[in-house]
Amino acid sequence: MDTLSSRIAADRLRTAGVPVTLQRLEIARVLLTQPVHLSADQVLSMVRERSPEVSRATVYNTLRLFREKNLVKELIVDPERVVYDSNTDPHYHLYDVDTGELSDVSADELQVVGMPKLPGNLVLDQVDVIIRVRKPSS
Amino acid sequence: MDTLSSRIAADRLRTAGVPVTLQRLEIARVLLTQPVHLSADQVLSMVRERSPEVSRATVYNTLRLFREKNLVKELIVDPERVVYDSNTDPHYHLYDVDTGELSDVSADELQVVGMPKLPGNLVLDQVDVIIRVRKPSS
């Protein structure tokens, strides 16, 4: 069932030069076939709905691998846990401090103006913008 | 020695409505008398240079208190640890991924243009901009 998303997932792994395995395929299915924001634990739960035997360590290992291959971006938004973002195009984030909800803000909509000159021998890695919102009067 | 910074620290606590204690004074001295970026552990070490008996738990408790009173801002920049920023004016950050070095970018220099309308009943809490840099080819 759902051979389509498996197909897509497998393609994304191959394109990135990641050898396909059953576990990686399942993780890629939940993470790479549509734009999502998920913690490692959420990925684990979702993967285990189909494949209960996948281990937590494998999820962490695979997430690290995906990050190294630029298949996902790590979002450092909450000190409690890292969130993995499968949208790798440049974009920014709106974060609801109360609920933990994250949504994308496109780079067309919002722009960062006046980037400082980078010190000497340094290269720009990434620009994160996090717009933190909450309910009134907290 | 250094009664001046103690004086400044005490004033900042009182102004914020934080009852002054010895521990809070020492922590305020390292954190609130000049603009710095420090992790909880760094604060602990620096405080212990003068007052070795201050406990780790007290540092964490006090940092939480300072944050609630808006004496410091929490920077979520690295999943390993939270950094406390004693500059509470609006400003942004340059982060060296390799060394962990953090520096300020003033809000005059850099601006965020095109802030999206906030969903319904939500209020802007804070806008974080983190410019991540690294040495070439890592």
Add this chain to the structure above:
DNA sequence: ATTACTGCAAATCCTTTGCAGGCGT
């Protein structure tokens, strides 16, 4: 007496690591 503050140790949570077994080439 009550309330607030501190220190210590234990507990908790996320993430990484060590190691052994399995699979594919």
Add this chain to the structure above:
DNA sequence: ACGCCTGCAAAGGATTTGCAGTAAT
């Protein structure tokens, strides 16, 4: 045989919590 991949359990590190003692009002 060899190297990669996985699972399990243990380790690690940052932060929080429970609780008892102390100080202050």
